[in-house]
Amino acid sequence: MKQSEIAVVGGGIIGSAIAYYLAKAGFQVDVLEAGEVGSGSTQAAAGMLGAHSEYKEFGTSLYPFARSSQKLYEEAEAAIRSLTGIDIERRTGGLLKLVFKEEERARLLELCSLEGVTWLDHASLTDKTPGLAESVLGAVHMEEDVHVTPAIACNGFRSAAQVLGAEIHTYTRVEKIGKEAGHYQLQTSKGKWQAERVVIASGVWSNSILEQTGLGSSIFPVKGECIAVTNTQAPLRCSLFHDQHYIVPRNNNELIIGATKVENDWTTEPTLGGIQTVMEKARQMLPGIDEMPFRRSWAGLRPQTFDGKPLIGEHPEMKGLFIAAGHQRNGILLAPATGKMIADLLSGNDVSEEWKEAFRVDRPYSNEEVLL
Amino acid sequence: MKQSEIAVVGGGIIGSAIAYYLAKAGFQVDVLEAGEVGSGSTQAAAGMLGAHSEYKEFGTSLYPFARSSQKLYEEAEAAIRSLTGIDIERRTGGLLKLVFKEEERARLLELCSLEGVTWLDHASLTDKTPGLAESVLGAVHMEEDVHVTPAIACNGFRSAAQVLGAEIHTYTRVEKIGKEAGHYQLQTSKGKWQAERVVIASGVWSNSILEQTGLGSSIFPVKGECIAVTNTQAPLRCSLFHDQHYIVPRNNNELIIGATKVENDWTTEPTLGGIQTVMEKARQMLPGIDEMPFRRSWAGLRPQTFDGKPLIGEHPEMKGLFIAAGHQRNGILLAPATGKMIADLLSGNDVSEEWKEAFRVDRPYSNEEVLL
Amino acid sequence: MKQSEIAVVGGGIIGSAIAYYLAKAGFQVDVLEAGEVGSGSTQAAAGMLGAHSEYKEFGTSLYPFARSSQKLYEEAEAAIRSLTGIDIERRTGGLLKLVFKEEERARLLELCSLEGVTWLDHASLTDKTPGLAESVLGAVHMEEDVHVTPAIACNGFRSAAQVLGAEIHTYTRVEKIGKEAGHYQLQTSKGKWQAERVVIASGVWSNSILEQTGLGSSIFPVKGECIAVTNTQAPLRCSLFHDQHYIVPRNNNELIIGATKVENDWTTEPTLGGIQTVMEKARQMLPGIDEMPFRRSWAGLRPQTFDGKPLIGEHPEMKGLFIAAGHQRNGILLAPATGKMIADLLSGNDVSEEWKEAFRVDRPYSNEEVLL
Amino acid sequence: MKQSEIAVVGGGIIGSAIAYYLAKAGFQVDVLEAGEVGSGSTQAAAGMLGAHSEYKEFGTSLYPFARSSQKLYEEAEAAIRSLTGIDIERRTGGLLKLVFKEEERARLLELCSLEGVTWLDHASLTDKTPGLAESVLGAVHMEEDVHVTPAIACNGFRSAAQVLGAEIHTYTRVEKIGKEAGHYQLQTSKGKWQAERVVIASGVWSNSILEQTGLGSSIFPVKGECIAVTNTQAPLRCSLFHDQHYIVPRNNNELIIGATKVENDWTTEPTLGGIQTVMEKARQMLPGIDEMPFRRSWAGLRPQTFDGKPLIGEHPEMKGLFIAAGHQRNGILLAPATGKMIADLLSGNDVSEEWKEAFRVDRPYSNEEVLL
């Protein structure tokens, strides 16, 4: 039987960031991943670090957490490069929330009081972003809402964790979790595993393990469909965003176009109808997209929770069992802050009481409408 | 310097069928192919053998030629299986030309006088084709307009030709053609080649060679974009056709959905706009397609001619130089008849005078509008 | 809650064939498939129907079962074509078990007493199979050990079942099975399901469900790695086989080259070392393979059992719960016979007592060495 | 007819870098690219900037040119990021030339007199590079021989050129070049083009145009085959190099493993034999590679010249016609220096006489053995 000080269940960006911060704090960590690292929701994401762009939806607790995560990315980027040689492809330029109607402008202008958020009118915009639709009135520019390439960022955390001593076990699915004689026992597709402490970070697939621990079923999938085209026009510097859809540029001149929101759909293949939807939204922002060569399409599942906030913390009854899952459409953004919070909790360091309360794993179902 | 009795320039379905019929007739044949066999327009095609569905566009000469080709496919299918073990995936079921409006019905009903063509009303249709749009009034069923998988059919002709002694030379681009001391000299990317007779079958790329022989520039591309989805509903037995767009079923449950028509576009990547167009047309025929998983997209170039008929015959001045190109959107259908006609011409067998005249390589530009 | 007369858990070739034979027998069937139909071991298989080639390993019970399955394929092929239009790509030509050494010849010659099995010496072989290694002494030709394209055959069974009324539910993972008030209750990723009878056909992943029913852990993975090349030489008519490795031709001129055997490895990506192994074995049979273009590589998991025979039958205690899993390296071959046996058991038809006993799901572990 | 001040024929990394330096110098540039930007040899390259590692082969003229190019990459990296947001993925860590035998050590130690080159013995190596073969005696570390991702670097130059006003015309193949009334006339697949000056940068495909200008056939292909695996061990910081083969790490944890050298082979598909060769070489350096999952394989053509040096300069008779082609296995390394040299020549700036002479396009065939 294999033994770990800490077993992290799941090697998406959340599990990988946790492994990095734990290894950095000196723990001996094993990541147990059912498939390959980053092959779940993580590889499907656009990679925007949209702390400001989700300001309203985030509310009081999540916004500062998201901002702290944005800032941790700067440190993490440098540390990963120095430990592994890997660049996580954090692209500056920020995000433009486009405005097509006067009422949108009014709503968005509020955001301009935030640090790093400014209003650009049509003229200054088109200069910066050739090809933008004529009908765009202006945009709110969120300079610090930069983006990374999610699979690469995940790989960066994983590799840095490895250099710091963590071990990554792929194709190791955890099927059952129990406690015997004070140790956690994990039954996996590669045999039994014993661990002193366990962190569940298996994203949208966390429920089946959580249920074994007596926690209700609180995470459900919101499928998102995306496509990529090759930009044949002038390069795009910023991400474009409107009405929950977006266009994000990559180093290889691909534009990532997303994404639909389909609740409770577990399929991971994009449908014709879904592709059509994202095409239409993208065309409204960047009409020239119609002439661009189509590359590929894919879908991923956002791990949604009832109140739009992740579950981060210790199990109320099973001591030593931690959960970090349910990051919805913001898991890339929130990965470093989540990793650090888990490492702090396990190290006994101080952690914001507000965050502990807001992300408590057994918090009651609230009445607020879920924000997808 | 390599020597051939007959060099066929191009290994698409036309060149491959020619090689097969020539080898069968006892000639020693070398196919010189710039890339891989079938990698040009052929692999992009849907594979409908639509002799009846194009009855009107075909006119008096092309229809009997197309019908003869349909019939040759039956023989060819058996011969290829017996020589090589390969099945060319000729699927029965035929083609349904859908009718949404009364005026379409009137126009199409004429076709029902043709052999193997019948009218099906809404009720008898939906029984046969579950999932069809409610708004379909009925359809003309063309029972003999079956379909093949183009790349496989091309491979079948090529392999059968090989068994009969033909040699296939891939990655051998013919750059120049000339005549010295009574022999054709071909300059290729793999060195010089000498041949007694030459057949140009390089599809939409034939112009650059034809021009060297004094023939005008008569072939131009009409790009076609396609997508494939996986059918998750009941299997489709027939191809569906409406307003130049179609849905063709494959053995693996994929539905091939095509195709746009973009003149003089040499790009071979589908654009976002093109994909959108074929999606919309397909949805009109089979609404459930919106729920089906998207698989891939591609584009190909139809080798178009000014009057919609292929060029098949001997060069007016350069004896021993034959041309078989410009099969537009019907090269899969017309491949066996073209191969046989070329073999007959080279063997000195009788060939229909009408076809010789209709497909003459130096026929004058006509005034008829080109039918794309 | 959804309700079924019979729920089949798993839509690989075994589950699909079961659905077909059950639907044909008039049952109302729902297939619950965790991912997409055929996406498990089935899509990775070579597709040989090697009843004779495994004669010795099969022993007394499995050989007649395998032969009956080979014969059922003829009927199934015709029925599937007639119901769905799909051709399952059953290629004739059979299989050549190659002999490089005198002792191999001796061992294999015994097989020639079987129906449809003959000895070919070097001379008659090379005629039939140009390109074969010079060092091959001869081969045993198993004419009836033809092959299909596994994904297509699986799709054929599935589509025919659909036409006969079965329903296929993809992305529906069964997580728990229980019995309440005389009905089976299945907990799935898409909610609860009730069924009167259940057939477990989830291949190598069957253990986690079987364990819930009190059956021991009797199925384990044997990973197999494969590659495909494009045959640039004359077409291959037969499959080639030597020392557990093989080369199988497809309609598109690809040669499927397999396969390694790695026990208890759950990974589904081929490794460099695995690819190297199959390359070397293939080169011994067909040296020209070194010049052929490489296309792709993949791996699959054979559902192995302790004694090399599948588990087919009713649960000893839970009435109405059937199991059909553990078909190792022969699930494609055995699919129709398995489907028919399950349908006969559920219909109350006669079934060979010998087969019932040999494949009994609670048979004791035997001492015989497992044949991988 | 379209008109350009300068037409660059070819949009590989050489043509793209030229476009960038010309646009930066204020010229109005059009790039005419037969397919897509970077789709030729460029996308197949490993991306090592191996000025030191090729010190000996480079000789007196090429080494300083290569070093200047390495340095230009630093500037170009920053300029591209600032103009376009694109990061060209220039990874530090350098290159390790591994030594397995005493005689190799002797030969390589000489290099340690060069700036940035040091000797590492076995002990200091394995610390830096876990997983290295036990039999490695040591390595010469070339710290400045870093690497980029070629397709991304090419895209960076192209996009920066676009921002500076250059226009990129894809799927525009130049078929003929001539001069009329003092202007260059280019016949392309998209119609006629007129240009005041022309730069031929069509890599290994340059001959067919060069021949039209009276220059002999001086460029031929040397095919290189590569594979990629996913590194499942600790991250690799440096490229590994031995006996013309190498392992280069990427941000996504892929290891690029290359490459064979096959002269005068125009095929762009890797063969089984080629893949086997690179696997074996890689295993000698990093034995654990055998356990790593295989990802993909590809091949590219190095544009080789008779004496191992590129052709860079003006045509001896046709004024205003420039050539920049034949960069063999070093085109990624040499791209910025080539781009800058062309821009300097066209601007009338000073250019090293030594380089002008060494890369003269009509230099005589030398007797030196070609270094592949």
Ligand SMILES: Cc1cc2nc3c(=O)[nH]c(=O)nc-3n(C[C@H](O)[C@H](O)[C@H](O)COP(=O)(O)OP(=O)(O)OC[C@H]3O[C@@H](n4cnc5c(N)ncnc54)[C@H](O)[C@@H]3O)c2cc1C
């Ligand atoms: C279309 C789309 C766009 C998005 N865009 C953004 C964006 O721009 N910005 C942003 O911040 N976020 C974005 N997201 C959200 C982001 O992708 C997720 O929040 C994030 O990837 C969640 O990471 P995770 O590690 O929790 O989950 P995953 O990446 O899914 O990782 C969970 C891992 O656990 C493994 N696993 C599951 N079960 C088990 C088990 N039993 N045993 C062992 N391992 C197991 C899985 O194999 C998987 O690798 C987007 C999501 C989608 C779908």
Ligand SMILES: Cc1cc2nc3c(=O)[nH]c(=O)nc-3n(C[C@H](O)[C@H](O)[C@H](O)COP(=O)(O)OP(=O)(O)OC[C@H]3O[C@@H](n4cnc5c(N)ncnc54)[C@H](O)[C@@H]3O)c2cc1C
């Ligand atoms: C979207 C689409 C759908 C279609 N659907 C149908 C259909 O349903 N039914 C139907 O009948 N037809 C269909 N077609 C038309 C059909 O694909 C073409 O008519 C047919 O493939 C033409 O065959 P070919 O052999 O002439 O050309 P190609 O297949 O293009 O072959 C020409 C070959 O010549 C080679 N070559 C070019 N230049 C040289 C050179 N200089 N030296 C050596 N080799 C050279 C090329 O590499 C190529 O392989 C469709 C076409 C498209 C694009």
Ligand SMILES: Cc1cc2nc3c(=O)[nH]c(=O)nc-3n(C[C@H](O)[C@H](O)[C@H](O)COP(=O)(O)OP(=O)(O)OC[C@H]3O[C@@H](n4cnc5c(N)ncnc54)[C@H](O)[C@@H]3O)c2cc1C
């Ligand atoms: C390399 C290789 C070569 C082979 N070659 C041959 C050959 O030449 N001839 C031959 O006869 N056989 C061959 N085989 C063996 C053959 O592939 C298998 O025996 C056969 O595919 C098993 O079929 P199956 O339906 O039982 O399993 P699978 O095809 O794996 O199907 C099981 C299905 O169950 C689903 N599933 C799993 N768990 C659940 C759940 N909890 N709820 C719902 N669904 C679930 C899976 O998603 C899967 O689709 C080969 C195998 C390999 C790996």
Ligand SMILES: Cc1cc2nc3c(=O)[nH]c(=O)nc-3n(C[C@H](O)[C@H](O)[C@H](O)COP(=O)(O)OP(=O)(O)OC[C@H]3O[C@@H](n4cnc5c(N)ncnc54)[C@H](O)[C@@H]3O)c2cc1C
């Ligand atoms: C396996 C391999 C590994 C390598 N590794 C390295 C390495 O580590 N470091 C390094 O420095 N170099 C490396 N190289 C070499 C490097 O790839 C080449 O030297 C470089 O890509 C050449 O660039 P290019 O722009 O001249 O050619 P290409 O990239 O081939 O570009 C030429 C372009 O011209 C276009 N074209 C052709 N004909 C026409 C026409 N008639 N009209 C219009 N356009 C046309 C083509 O489509 C193409 O896009 C490697 C090469 C290979 C094959």
